Amino acid sequence: xxxxxxxxxxxxxxIKDGATLMLGGFGLCGIPENCIAALVKKGVKELTCISNxxxxxxxxxxxLLQQKQVRKMxxxxxxxxxxxxxxxxxxxxxxxxxxxxxxxxxxxxAGYGMPAIYTPAGVGTEVAIGKEVRSxxxxxxxxEYAFDADFAIVKAWKGDTLGNLIFHATARNFNPxxxxxxxxxxxxxxxxxxxxxxxxxxxxxxxxYVHRIFEGKNYEKRIEQLTISHA
Amino acid sequence: xxxxxxxxxxxxxxIKDGATLMLGGFGLCGIPENCIAALVKKGVKELTCISNxxxxxxxxxxxLLQQKQVRKMxxxxxxxxxxxxxxxxxxxxxxxxxxxxxxxxxxxxAGYGMPAIYTPAGVGTEVAIGKEVRSxxxxxxxxEYAFDADFAIVKAWKGDTLGNLIFHATARNFNPxxxxxxxxxxxxxxxxxxxxxxxxxxxxxxxxYVHRIFEGKNYEKRIEQLTISHA
Amino acid sequence: MxxxxxxxxxxxxxxLKHGFYVNLGIGIPTLVANYIPPGVDVILQSENGxxxxxxxxxxxxxxxxxxxxxxxTITTVKGSVFFDSAVSFGMIRAGKVDLTVLGAxxxxxxxxxxxxxxPGKMVKGMGGAMDLVASARNIIVAMMHTNPKGESKLLxxxxxxxxxxxxxxxxxxxxxxxxxxxxxxxxxxxAPGVTVEEIQSKTxxxxxxxxxxxxxxx
Amino acid sequence: MxxxxxxxxxxxxxxLKHGFYVNLGIGIPTLVANYIPPGVDVILQSENGxxxxxxxxxxxxxxxxxxxxxxxTITTVKGSVFFDSAVSFGMIRAGKVDLTVLGAxxxxxxxxxxxxxxPGKMVKGMGGAMDLVASARNIIVAMMHTNPKGESKLLxxxxxxxxxxxxxxxxxxxxxxxxxxxxxxxxxxxAPGVTVEEIQSKTxxxxxxxxxxxxxxx
Numbered sequence: 001x002x003x004x005x006x007x008x009x010x011x012x013x014x015i016k017d018g019a020t021l022m023l024g025g026f027g028l029c030g031i032p033e034n035c036i037a038a039l040v041k042k043g044v045k046e047l048t049c050i051s052n053x054x055x056x057x058x059x060x061x062x063x064l065l066q067q068k069q070v071r072k073m074x075x076x077x078x079x080x081x082x083x084x085x086x087x088x089x090x091x092x093x094x095x096x097x098x099x100x101x102x103x104x105x106x107x108x109x110a111g112y113g114m115p116a117i118y119t120p121a122g123v124g125t126e127v128a129i130g131k132e133v134r135s136x137x138x139x140x141x142x143x144e145y146a147f148d149a150d151f152a153i154v155k156a157w158k159g160d161t162l163g164n165l166i167f168h169a170t171a172r173n174f175n176p177x178x179x180x181x182x183x184x185x186x187x188x189x190x191x192x193x194x195x196x197x198x199x200x201x202x203x204x205x206x207x208x209y210v211h212r213i214f215e216g217k218n219y220e221k222r223i224e225q226l227t228i229s230h231a
Numbered sequence: 232x233x234x235x236x237x238x239x240x241x242x243x244x245x246i247k248d249g250a251t252l253m254l255g256g257f258g259l260c261g262i263p264e265n266c267i268a269a270l271v272k273k274g275v276k277e278l279t280c281i282s283n284x285x286x287x288x289x290x291x292x293x294x295l296l297q298q299k300q301v302r303k304m305x306x307x308x309x310x311x312x313x314x315x316x317x318x319x320x321x322x323x324x325x326x327x328x329x330x331x332x333x334x335x336x337x338x339x340x341a342g343y344g345m346p347a348i349y350t351p352a353g354v355g356t357e358v359a360i361g362k363e364v365r366s367x368x369x370x371x372x373x374x375e376y377a378f379d380a381d382f383a384i385v386k387a388w389k390g391d392t393l394g395n396l397i398f399h400a401t402a403r404n405f406n407p408x409x410x411x412x413x414x415x416x417x418x419x420x421x422x423x424x425x426x427x428x429x430x431x432x433x434x435x436x437x438x439x440y441v442h443r444i445f446e447g448k449n450y451e452k453r454i455e456q457l458t459i460s461h462a
Numbered sequence: 463m464x465x466x467x468x469x470x471x472x473x474x475x476x477x478l479k480h481g482f483y484v485n486l487g488i489g490i491p492t493l494v495a496n497y498i499p500p501g502v503d504v505i506l507q508s509e510n511g512x513x514x515x516x517x518x519x520x521x522x523x524x525x526x527x528x529x530x531x532x533x534x535t536i537t538t539v540k541g542s543v544f545f546d547s548a549v550s551f552g553m554i555r556a557g558k559v560d561l562t563v564l565g566a567x568x569x570x571x572x573x574x575x576x577x578x579x580x581p582g583k584m585v586k587g588m589g590g591a592m593d594l595v596a597s598a599r600n601i602i603v604a605m606m607h608t609n610p611k612g613e614s615k616l617l618x619x620x621x622x623x624x625x626x627x628x629x630x631x632x633x634x635x636x637x638x639x640x641x642x643x644x645x646x647x648x649x650x651x652x653a654p655g656v657t658v659e660e661i662q663s664k665t666x667x668x669x670x671x672x673x674x675x676x677x678x679x680x
Numbered sequence: 681m682x683x684x685x686x687x688x689x690x691x692x693x694x695x696l697k698h699g700f701y702v703n704l705g706i707g708i709p710t711l712v713a714n715y716i717p718p719g720v721d722v723i724l725q726s727e728n729g730x731x732x733x734x735x736x737x738x739x740x741x742x743x744x745x746x747x748x749x750x751x752x753t754i755t756t757v758k759g760s761v762f763f764d765s766a767v768s769f770g771m772i773r774a775g776k777v778d779l780t781v782l783g784a785x786x787x788x789x790x791x792x793x794x795x796x797x798x799p800g801k802m803v804k805g806m807g808g809a810m811d812l813v814a815s816a817r818n819i820i821v822a823m824m825h826t827n828p829k830g831e832s833k834l835l836x837x838x839x840x841x842x843x844x845x846x847x848x849x850x851x852x853x854x855x856x857x858x859x860x861x862x863x864x865x866x867x868x869x870x871a872p873g874v875t876v877e878e879i880q881s882k883t884x885x886x887x888x889x890x891x892x893x894x895x896x897x898x
Binding site for chain 1: 726727728729730735736737738739742743744745746747748750751752753754762763764765766768769770772773792802803804805806807808809810811814815841842843844845846
């Protein structure tokens with residue numbers, strides 16, 4: 001068994017217009033840079049993107065927005081992006097804002113085969129509109145459905161040829177959750193190693209969830225808020 | 232911050248008659264041997280034990296059964312235990328059998344603050360009796376509640392003074408789930424190390440879930456089904 | 463000649479496809495691992511928390527922390543990975559396991575299965591069986607065609623308490639290979655030398671018999 | 681003298697107890713980390729997936745893979761641990777975080793909070809705020825008592841879209857420390873030199889004034 005593909009173009013070859021994609025990352029941290037570039041090159045349009053954020057104007061998912069490839073964003077926070085704002089106000093782009101923990105848990109639910117979960121986030125707010133509210137032990141919860149994504153595209157630190165993944169620091173974020181949740185999961189990694197190289201106790205994402213894997217190139221890892229301590 | 236206690240007796244000092252305990256382990260693999268011994272010594276009674284199995288006659292939870300300390304077992308499989316069978320048939324012991332994945336997921340739900348989950352396990356069987364059945368996308372699921380345990384007692388391979396835990400091989404099983412789920416979580420570990428010794432990327436259970444930790448002694452690690460290949 | 467248990471396992475092994483993730487239950491299903499065809503890479507899942515289960519260890523390699531769902535000491539293979547029980551059943555529930563093979567006491571012609579409880583006998587529990595049958599995309603049952611009393615285990619309705627409903631896709635017995643279809647058990651293959659009439663007589667559930675029923679080739 | 685933002689943070693820091701796990705929001709709450717009392721060990725959670733957040737890095741220690749929930753580069757401390765976002769919000773939802781400090785645009789005398797959306801302005805999203813306020817056991821709001829127009833931010837009803845209902849336990853502003861009680865805002869302390877009358881005049885929600893309202897001690 002070998003899940004290795006030649007690179008991002010092969011990895012995304014069957015992503016078509018109108019697809020629903022999960023994209024890992026928090027801000028610009030831990031985003032699948034190589035696959036995003038390949039999606040821009042391929043020019044697929046009308047995408048629905050489930051991702052915590054929408055990148056900045058000239059990096060991350062912002063690159064897809066620039067090319068008007070995104071029809072809908074499902075995110076928890078979408079600031080720092082002027083083109084995003086323009087498309088939103090003009091009606092070219094749809095946005096569904098959902099609480100960050102709900103976003104994470106709806107990914108997890110998909111990965112665990114749970115059709116829906118209950119969370120108190122958003123009870124009594126406009127997020128609750130149209131949703132089932134249910135009381136457990138005197139506390140109210142919203143029922144939220146598992147996501148249904150055609151593809152999950154994630155970025156890991158290390159991966160092996162069977163698709164086992166390890167993440168680094170806070171670049172982990174949504175990546176392992178989305179890896180579990182995609183019908184087809186594509187992983188790009190900084191270092192691809194032979195199966196058997198990773199300690200089986202210390203793998204974050206079991207390879208069963210990963211369908212295609214490749215070693216990415218030229219990671220820029222742009223920093224959104226460089227904050228320095230002068231100590 | 233330091234969560235280290237002197238040993239199992241101090242760790243379980245406030246477990247009282249009638250308490251509900253989660254006990255990690257699968258069969259005799261990854262069970263909290265030191266704490267079980269301390270519970271036997273302390274002699275607390277009328278316990279409700281949530282644990283995948285009930286040990287064997289003379290080891291694991293079987294030791295608590297021998298002393299008639301257990302009022303109710305919540306498990307998925309309870310074979311290999313003659314005293315267990317005797318108490319069950321005589322009515323001294325109550326048993327609630329639930330599917331293994333449901334057991335795991337009800338622990339997880341507690342750890343994730345989710346009051347209930349949906350699983351298809353048991354639909355159309357006697358497990359479904361009295362439970363809410365709900366259809367999602369044409370498939371039926373049972374609603375199962377999160378567990379509510381006073382204490383979770385788990386066994387890890389390594390742990391640090393802040394309660395961060397790492398498990399080894401299939402001795403992981405239910406341990407990290409129960410660690411998240413207990414109101415008070417007690418961890419016994421084979422090796423206790425100073426905070427900062429474990430790689431923050433490779434910790435299975437964040438210390439926030441663990442209230443007391445100690446380095447256990449004299450692990451017997453009895454094997455239930457020794458199976459050898461003559462190669 | 464009816465198949466031996468080993469031959470049942472061997473026949474099931476021919477259903478394995480390259481790249482499959484497979485969960486093998488206790489009993490005959492465990493034997494399937496011995497007959498994986500050459501060139502077919504499969505990864506075995508053990509629901510207590512392992513992908514990449516290897517054979518039983520030699521005496522010097524026994525690790526009490528490393529067991530399968532039957533509590534037997536085992537080994538790992540290259541690329542194996544450990545995880546907790548919620549992840550394990552999560553991947554089962556999410557349909558990531560391609561094939562589940564398990565034993566049964568009874569199977570109905572609608573695909574219901576009973577394999578965990580006999581009224582009047584000490585009940586040990588369902589373990590992970592209910593999760594597996596409720597979730598797996600493809601379930602093959604490996605069992606004898608009849609019970610020790612000679613009664614059919616392929617019924618129109620299960621008489622024992624159910625483990626799961628309408629979930630079994632295929633049954634491989636010592637006498638036959640049968641698919642579960644909306645019309646009942648579809649007789650696909652018969653054991654070498656076993657007649658369709660014998661299979662018919664030992665199948666209490668609805669049996670659909672095609673014009674041609676080839677012998678099982680091992 | 682009204683408190684400075686730093687002094688608001690300092691007053692909130694005195695609420696920290698040894699062993700607390702704390703989540704600090706963006707803005708004034710972030711400053712709380714600078715005033716943790718000596719001898720009080722707390723562990724900071726960052727909801728993007730870290731327990732044990734340290735200070736900002738020196739230039740040579742910057743790691744783009746290591747940021748906080750405000751996307752700022754940060755460091756770790758001894759005993760820190762990384763996890764995914766579902767675990768992170770799971771520990772929040774399960775009430776494992778002892779204290780959450782966050783900013784607000786409005787707070788009601790019932791403990792409702794609005795801090796994510798202003799109708800007519802570009803809405804960036806709620807991030808993790810709704811999860812935090814719906815789940816945290818203990819929530820302190822850090823904010824100015826009035827908005828730039830001089831209007832009270834402590835209301836009987838929030839006018840802006842809500843982030844959460846009946847969740848805030850305490851409010852620390854530049855003018856006062858107030859507990860949320862069934863009777864409304866209970867005035868606990870006042871900024872040095874600030875009169876109860878001034879606080880009353882700048883509090884639109886129901887204010888309960890005890891006989892004695894000591895000055896804040898920093």
